[in-house]
Amino acid sequence: MSPPRAVCPRCGYDQSGAIAAWDRLDPPHCPIAGVCTECGLDFEWRDLLNPAFSRQPRFFEHTNQRRLASFVRTWRAAARPWVFWRWVKMEHQPNxxxxxxxxxxxxxxxxxxxxxxxxxxxxxxxxxxxxxxxxxxxxxxxxxxxxxxxxxxxxxxxxxxxxxxxxxxxxxxxxxxxxxxxxxxxxxxxxxxxxxxxxxxxxxxxxxxxxxxxxxxxxxxxxxxxxxxxxxxxxxxxxxxxxxxxxxxxxxxxxxxxxxxxxxxxxxxxxxxxxxxxxxxxxxxxxxxxxxxxxxxxxxxxxxxxxxxxxxxxxxxx
Ligand SMILES: [Zn+2]
Known part of the structure; x- marks a missing residue:
């Protein structure tokens, strides 16, 4: 199975080399956290690879249903930047x-x-x-x-x-x-x-x-x-x-x-x-x-x- 495509959420650097290296670990395993070799960002692999973490379903950019509710929620959150920027992350694919x-x-x-x-x-x-x-x-x-x-x-x-x-x-x-x-x-x-x-x-x-x-x-x-x-x-x-x-x-x-x-x-x-x-x-x-x-x-x-x-x-x- 080919490894899933993953890029650094901040700089966009391709992380497939880092994923391929997991096989060479002793014993082979998937680490929890990684560091981008290009920009030095610390991230967790689940945020890149698991849609449960890489999507924010109630965020207007990601919602598929209840658009009005997610619009109001996103609009309200934008009034409080300290709330908004904990809720929206770089790992959430921009739309x-x-x-x-x-x-x-x-x-x-x-x-x-x-x-x-x-x-x-x-x-x-x-x-x-x-x-x-x-x-x-x-x-x-x-x-x-x-x-x-x-x-x-x-x-x-x-x-x-x-x-x-x-x-x-x-x-x-x-x-x-x-x-x-x-x-x-x-x-x-x-x-x-x-x-x-x-x-x-x-x-x-x-x-x-x-x-x-x-x-x-x-x-x-x-x-x-x-x-x-x-x-x-x-x-x-x-x-x-x-x-x-x-x-x-x-x-x-x-x-x-x-x-x-x-x-x-x-x-x-x-x-x-x-x-x-x-x-x-x-x-x-x-x-x-x-x-x-x-x-x-x-x-x-x-x-x-x-x-x-x-x-x-x-x-x-x-
Ligand atoms: Zn990076």
């Missing part, structure tokens, strides 16, 4: 098409839920205003404003103190939002461009693709942090003004600039958490945190330079 579907639909689902949630907060503000004044005047945040901000949380209107211009808002993108979005998209390319990381560990590119696509699933919450802060700030301020605890409903609680920067700060924090857990738990590369911090910083720098070229030196005055 690029399923990956693309999950990233696209998961992103839309997260974005839609955020729009609905912030719309409801705006509605609470509206109803509160109606109860206390008998009309809509003096509301600090309406359902329409909240809905529009959440649906497109990248506009320059986010930087203005007043949201009155919202209904004819232009689809121009605020520079800090652009930097956050670009950084999110650039990190895997930074991985490819820093050759020592990959050369030492010889990571197959499909693993970087997998890490990157799932990082997008919950990205709307971080890219939309500015919208979330604005909607909550305005709504809470409206209530506090009503109770006499704030001077006016146009007042803000958060210092000016805090909400503007929050999307960039939240996105970079998410990227650091996501790629650090993926590098150490999934790629099993030691000292992943330092590498990830360096690559995230490089992506941030490139995005900032690109934004400077687009907006000019007045970038941070927006």
């Amino acid at each position: 690029v098409l399923a990956m693309a579907w999950l990233a696209a639909l998961g992103f839309l689902l997260t974005q839609s839920l955020m729009v609905i949630a912030l719309g409801l907060v705006g509605l609470v503000g509206d109803v509160g205003t109606l109860f206390r004044t008998g009309n809509w005047y003096g509301r600090s945040m309406s359902i329409g404003d909240a809905f529009a901000i959440a649906a497109f949380p990248f506009g320059t209107y986010l930087d203005e103190r007043t949201l009155s211009a919202l209904w004819w808002f232009q689809f121009d993108i605020a520079p800090l939002q652009l930097i956050a979005g670009m950084t999110l998209l650039l990190v895997p390319f930074a991985f490819l461009l820093v050759p020592t990381t990959l050369r030492r560990a010889k990571v197959q590119r499909v693993h970087l693709l997998r890490i990157w696509t799932y990082s997008l699933v919950w990205a709307p919450v971080f890219l939309g942090a500015t919208a979330i802060f604005i909607v909550f700030d305005r709504t809470v301020c409206g209530f506090l003004a009503y109770m006499g605890l704030r001077p006016s409903w146009t007042d803000r609680m958060l210092p000016y600039g805090f909400d503007r920067w929050s999307a960039l700060v939240a996105t970079v924090a998410w990227l650091l958490l996501w790629w650090t857990t993926a590098t150490s738990l999934y790629l099993r590369i030691p000292h992943g945190a330092a590498v990830v911090a360096l690559l995230t910083f490089a992506s941030l720098l490139v995005s900032t330079l690109a934004a400077l070229l687009l907006y000019g030196p007045g970038l941070f005055l927006y």
Whole structure:
């Protein structure tokens, strides 16, 4: 019987030579664990050879039935990288098409839920205003404003103190939002461009693709942090003004600039958490945190330079 085909889950190196050598052991036996001679990865043979271990039936990339349940399970797990990257392993054969579907639909689902949630907060503000004044005047945040901000949380209107211009808002993108979005998209390319990381560990590119696509699933919450802060700030301020605890409903609680920067700060924090857990738990590369911090910083720098070229030196005055 020919030995089953097995390759290193990280670098793809053919392990049939190592399997053939089992016959020459004294006495001949199948060891439990192996080490890839190409990239140095420690693995267990059962994870390569036994479908019970090389498949994850409830993971969206592997499921054959109950696709909706496995979609929801995978989408939810992607919100907690320390759970996700213990659940999904390199030994689980990547399915690029399923990956693309999950990233696209998961992103839309997260974005839609955020729009609905912030719309409801705006509605609470509206109803509160109606109860206390008998009309809509003096509301600090309406359902329409909240809905529009959440649906497109990248506009320059986010930087203005007043949201009155919202209904004819232009689809121009605020520079800090652009930097956050670009950084999110650039990190895997930074991985490819820093050759020592990959050369030492010889990571197959499909693993970087997998890490990157799932990082997008919950990205709307971080890219939309500015919208979330604005909607909550305005709504809470409206209530506090009503109770006499704030001077006016146009007042803000958060210092000016805090909400503007929050999307960039939240996105970079998410990227650091996501790629650090993926590098150490999934790629099993030691000292992943330092590498990830360096690559995230490089992506941030490139995005900032690109934004400077687009907006000019007045970038941070927006
Ligand atoms: Zn290997």
